[in-house]
Amino acid sequence: DxxxxxxxxxxxxxxxxNVTLSCEQNLNHxxxxxxxxxxxxxxxxxxxSQIVNDFQKGDIAEGYSVSREKKxxxxxxxxxxxxxxxxxxxxxxxxxxxxxxxxxxxxxxTVL
Amino acid sequence: QKEVEQDPGPLSVPEGxxxxxxxxxxxxxxxxxxxxRQYSRKGPELLMYTYSSGNKEDGRFTAQVDKSSKYISxxxxxSQPSDSxxxxxxxxxxxxxxxxxxxxxxxxxxxxP
Numbered sequence: 001d002x003x004x005x006x007x008x009x010x011x012x013x014x015x016x017x018n019v020t021l022s023c024e025q026n027l028n029h030x031x032x033x034x035x036x037x038x039x040x041x042x043x044x045x046x047x048x049s050q051i052v053n054d055f056q057k058g059d060i061a062e063g064y065s066v067s068r069e070k071k072x073x074x075x076x077x078x079x080x081x082x083x084x085x086x087x088x089x090x091x092x093x094x095x096x097x098x099x100x101x102x103x104x105x106x107x108x109x110t111v112l
Numbered sequence: 113q114k115e116v117e118q119d120p121g122p123l124s125v126p127e128g129x130x131x132x133x134x135x136x137x138x139x140x141x142x143x144x145x146x147x148x149r150q151y152s153r154k155g156p157e158l159l160m161y162t163y164s165s166g167n168k169e170d171g172r173f174t175a176q177v178d179k180s181s182k183y184i185s186x187x188x189x190x191s192q193p194s195d196s197x198x199x200x201x202x203x204x205x206x207x208x209x210x211x212x213x214x215x216x217x218x219x220x221x222x223x224x225p
Contacts, residue, residue: 006155031211040120042215042216090156094211099144099205100158100161102158105154
């Protein structure tokens with residue numbers, strides 16, 4: 001089945017630790033995205049990548065980093081510099097240029 | 113002013129009612145319009161996709177786009193409790209080699225049996 005796989009689904013982290021969220025897609029989409037969703041709020045764009053080895057900052061990139069070494073993979077690292085990392089993180093990929101986004105199931109990060 | 117405005121609700125209606133969800137936008141460059149449904153603690157799933165102005169129907173769901181008014185709607189007929197979710201509108205444009213995609217805040221909908 002084609003789709004987007006995020007892991008882990010739930011993650012707990014101590015303050016000061018970096019954590020990496022995995023995102024893999026087998027839809028053969030060029031573009032991939034990371035969003036953050038907080039309770040009662042919409043989606044906020046963290047980073048996006050339109051092609052391998054290239055990515056751009058979104059609206060709230062501070063404290064996050066990404067890489068795009070393979071078309072299928074777009075991992076997100078939440079660094080200790082991120083002031084308020086507890087959130088629901090969503091990875092997506094899209095068809096260019098229509099922008100139809102297909103989302104993963106999400107990763108819920110809790111900082112203790 | 114936000115580029116896309118969506119009433120966050122919450123919206124609560126009885127089973128069987130017709131539901132109307134709406135978004136307005138300010139950027140006339142948007143060409144592609146989408147509606148996503150998100151159940152609690154899940155990723156959003158693409159519900160409807162339309163290009164430019166017009167209507168699109170899929171079962172109990174109808175998406176409507178009025179580019180002249182910069183207004184899009186999603187209608188749900190014969191609403192069911194399983195339709196209870198948050199609905200997000202999204203719109204995109206492809207400009208200067210880059211995809212611009214903007215989401216509304218989402219409307220939380222509850223269908224009461």
